Amino acid sequence: MRHIISILIENEAGALSRVAGLFSARGYNIESLTVAPTQDPSLSRMTLVTSGSDEIIEQITKQLNKLIDVVKLIDISESSHIERELMMVKVRAVNGAREEIKRLTDIFRGKIIDVTPGTFVIEITGEKSKVDAFLGSLTEESIIEVVRSGTSGILRGDRGLTL
Amino acid sequence: MELSGAEIVIQCLKDEGVEYIFGYPGGAVLHIYDALFRQEDVKHILVRHEQGATHAADGYARATGLPGVVLVTSGPGATNAVTGIATAYMDSIPMVVLSGQVPLPVIGSDAFQECDTVGITRPCVKHNFLVKDVHKLAETIKKAFYIATTGRPGPVVVDIPKDITDPKIKIPYEYPRSVTLRSYHPSVKGHRWQIKKAVELLLSAKRPMVYSGGGVVLGNAASELTRLVDLLGFPITNTLMGLGAYPATAQHFVGMLGMHGTYEANMAMHDCDVLLAVGARFDDRVTGKIAEFCPYAKIVHIDVDPASISKTVRVDVPIVGEVASVLSDICDMIQGGERRPDPDALAAWWDRISHWQKVDCLRFDRSGTVIKPQYVVEQLYEATRGEAFITSDVGQHQMWAAQFYKFDKPRRWINSGGLGTMGFGMPAAIGVKLAHPDADVCCVTGEASIQMCIQELATALQYRTPIKIVNLNNGYMGMVRQWQEFSYESRYSHSYLETIPDFVKLAEAYGHVGMRIEKSADVRPALEEALKLKDRTVFMDFLTDPTENVYPMIESGKAHNDMRLAPGMSDERELA
Numbered sequence: 001m002r003h004i005i006s007i008l009i010e011n012e013a014g015a016l017s018r019v020a021g022l023f024s025a026r027g028y029n030i031e032s033l034t035v036a037p038t039q040d041p042s043l044s045r046m047t048l049v050t051s052g053s054d055e056i057i058e059q060i061t062k063q064l065n066k067l068i069d070v071v072k073l074i075d076i077s078e079s080s081h082i083e084r085e086l087m088m089v090k091v092r093a094v095n096g097a098r099e100e101i102k103r104l105t106d107i108f109r110g111k112i113i114d115v116t117p118g119t120f121v122i123e124i125t126g127e128k129s130k131v132d133a134f135l136g137s138l139t140e141e142s143i144i145e146v147v148r149s150g151t152s153g154i155l156r157g158d159r160g161l162t163l
Numbered sequence: 164m165e166l167s168g169a170e171i172v173i174q175c176l177k178d179e180g181v182e183y184i185f186g187y188p189g190g191a192v193l194h195i196y197d198a199l200f201r202q203e204d205v206k207h208i209l210v211r212h213e214q215g216a217t218h219a220a221d222g223y224a225r226a227t228g229l230p231g232v233v234l235v236t237s238g239p240g241a242t243n244a245v246t247g248i249a250t251a252y253m254d255s256i257p258m259v260v261l262s263g264q265v266p267l268p269v270i271g272s273d274a275f276q277e278c279d280t281v282g283i284t285r286p287c288v289k290h291n292f293l294v295k296d297v298h299k300l301a302e303t304i305k306k307a308f309y310i311a312t313t314g315r316p317g318p319v320v321v322d323i324p325k326d327i328t329d330p331k332i333k334i335p336y337e338y339p340r341s342v343t344l345r346s347y348h349p350s351v352k353g354h355r356w357q358i359k360k361a362v363e364l365l366l367s368a369k370r371p372m373v374y375s376g377g378g379v380v381l382g383n384a385a386s387e388l389t390r391l392v393d394l395l396g397f398p399i400t401n402t403l404m405g406l407g408a409y410p411a412t413a414q415h416f417v418g419m420l421g422m423h424g425t426y427e428a429n430m431a432m433h434d435c436d437v438l439l440a441v442g443a444r445f446d447d448r449v450t451g452k453i454a455e456f457c458p459y460a461k462i463v464h465i466d467v468d469p470a471s472i473s474k475t476v477r478v479d480v481p482i483v484g485e486v487a488s489v490l491s492d493i494c495d496m497i498q499g500g501e502r503r504p505d506p507d508a509l510a511a512w513w514d515r516i517s518h519w520q521k522v523d524c525l526r527f528d529r530s531g532t533v534i535k536p537q538y539v540v541e542q543l544y545e546a547t548r549g550e551a552f553i554t555s556d557v558g559q560h561q562m563w564a565a566q567f568y569k570f571d572k573p574r575r576w577i578n579s580g581g582l583g584t585m586g587f588g589m590p591a592a593i594g595v596k597l598a599h600p601d602a603d604v605c606c607v608t609g610e611a612s613i614q615m616c617i618q619e620l621a622t623a624l625q626y627r628t629p630i631k632i633v634n635l636n637n638g639y640m641g642m643v644r645q646w647q648e649f650s651y652e653s654r655y656s657h658s659y660l661e662t663i664p665d666f667v668k669l670a671e672a673y674g675h676v677g678m679r680i681e682k683s684a685d686v687r688p689a690l691e692e693a694l695k696l697k698d699r700t701v702f703m704d705f706l707t708d709p710t711e712n713v714y715p716m717i718e719s720g721k722a723h724n725d726m727r728l729a730p731g732m733s734d735e736r737e738l739a
Contacts, residue, residue, distance in 0.1 A: 017282070017285065021286055055473070059474060062470035063470050065470075066470050068289070068290040068310060069346060071345055163345070
């Protein structure tokens with residue numbers, strides 16, 4: 001099953017490689033990994049999407065907790081949460097296709113953020129499934145390049161991952 | 164007090180109470196070595212290879228419970244230390260390794276003797292640091308000792324660029340009395356509710372078993388373990404790493420378990436209905452086939468490391484906490500209540516165990532003049548009255564030492580259980596001897612393992628650490644040969660050492676005493692003679708039976724009740 005693990009980690013050189021190294025050393029999957037500093041510059045927040053049986057996920061959270069640089073973590077997929085991914089996609093857009101792509105972008109509540117006579121850059125934000133769906137609605141020949149941020153997530157309600 | 168970075172390193176070690184540091188100088192640590200030269204409190208042991216430094220520090224740590232401290236230079240100094248760091252990591256040994264690094268401005272430029280020490284050691288340390296500011300040096304070293312010695316112990320590397328130790332830059336020094344890390348809270352006390360559940364389960368057991376590991380030794384919990392076992396009257400088995408945590412000669416001990424454990428220990432594991440696992444990690448060499456591990460048992464597991472719990476085997480009552488305090492709490496709770504284990508069930512269980520014991524699974528052939536390796540260990544046990552510190556390398560000799568030397572006290576049995584590092588034993592013995600100069604320290608080894616760190620014989624002479632080397636020389640990498648016999652139709656692919664040095668001359672060349680023993684009758688007299696040479700390192704080269712195998716054996720992927728006994732030996736069904 002897919003799990004989204006949010007991690008507060010010391011914002012220090014090498015902290016990211018400790019997490020990445022743990023996953024490769026123990027053979028765990030990483031679907032995506034995002035990391036950036038929080039409002040407290042000494043802390044980074046990481047969102048790690050992984051998959052595995054309950055036993056493996058339990059080991060992953062225990063092993064992550066064991067890393068000295070990991071301050072706190074939570075598996076947000078176990079509770080009500082919001083997840084978002086940002087994608088920018090550059091597409092060929094000429095003649096009649098320009099109008100079609102514009103309409104598609106509106107349906108997905110995306111934005112066209114760069115325009116040239118032959119291309120658009122489209123920004124789409126949403127859950128992974130929505131981003132996947134938008135990509136699936138484009139023809140393969142029209143896509144020039146795709147860049148995705150990986151999933152970030154946050155708990156709904158009062159609860160949160162804070163110190 | 165104003166000190167340079169190099170002086171700070173040494174002053175930190177003094178303030179930490181470090182007696183010995185094991186190391187080898189080189190360019191990046193020359194400032195530190197100069198500071199070391201100008202003081203006498205911290206004693207430096209110059210090894211002949213950095214691997215030896217880590218193993219010697221490791222042996223010192225295992226024998227004392229104090230952290231082992233290592234000082235190596237950058238590049239090859241650090242990479243040579245990696246095997247010893249990984250060895251300590253696998254067995255959770257407290258160790259602090261200070262490594263030199265090229266100066267900060269040239270890091271990343273492929274400078275002379277540069278390597279990414281923090282990157283290379285990351286997967287085999289509890290934590291590591293690169294010091295980038297001399298003002299943070301003392302605090303970092305304090306953190307290193309704190310992390311290495313608390314919770315589940317382990318090695319910590321502190322990588323120190325050369326410019327950080329510049330003797331010309333002096334800064335105010337103060338060693339922090341304590342440190343706290345917001346991200347690190349080694350847990351101490353077990354959860355009371357979990358302890359209550361464990362007690363209920365233990366008291367309801369009909370066929371109980373205690374399985375204890377290295378965590379009991381590391382957690383200094385041997386007396387608490389003994390108290391619990393004696394209180395309940397349960398049978399107990401120790402892992403390879405746990406030997407000595409419960410006295411081997413005490414009545415409740417049924418021997419080591421696992422791949423080369425005793426028949427009775429493994430059969431009792433298989434049939435038990437309640438298993439109490441203490442400071443053990445369900446290693447594959449212990450569990451055998453996971454799917455058939457303790458099939459009838461409810462399992463209680465006490466461990467300081469939550470990640471050890473339910474890692475390979477799901478347990479029913481997990482208790483996270485330091486084993487000594489949890490075991491005390493369990494004892495107190497039992498003693499505070501009326502209930503005791505069912506005596507009839509326990510008597511019937513012991514009766515069954517005694518049938519398994521009648522198989523006498525460690526029996527070996529005592530006829531003939533060819534030296535049996537088991538006999539050497541047995542005689543060593545008697546000649547040292549079971550009081551020696553025994554280090555070992557890895558292979559058949561290690562298993563025989565574990566099977567035939569009856570350890571009654573913790574920290575007497577010092578071996579590389581997790582990583583299985585050949586070359587560990589002799590440098591480790593040097594570390595042990597420094598910690599316990601008046602004790603007999605013997606390294607049980609083989610002709611293949613001993614050659615992996617043989618250069619440390621020079622260290623043993625320089626620092627007058629008279630150790631006794633018991634070399635069980637059968638000409639083969641014995642354990643490899645044994646597996647090839649069992650699993651590869653005796654195709655002995657590259658396990659025979661065609662050219663073996665004359666160990667007697669070799670020992671003499673290093674300034675020690677060498678002895679060659681070729682007949683069974685000469686074993687005991689040779690041991691007695693060697694042990695009498697209190698101030699000399701003695702290399703005893705025992706030419707042993709090259710065909711001898713380690714029995715019993717659970718072959719890879721088999722269950723506890725599917726053991727291979729020595730040829731001609733019958734299991735209990737046939738005995739009955």
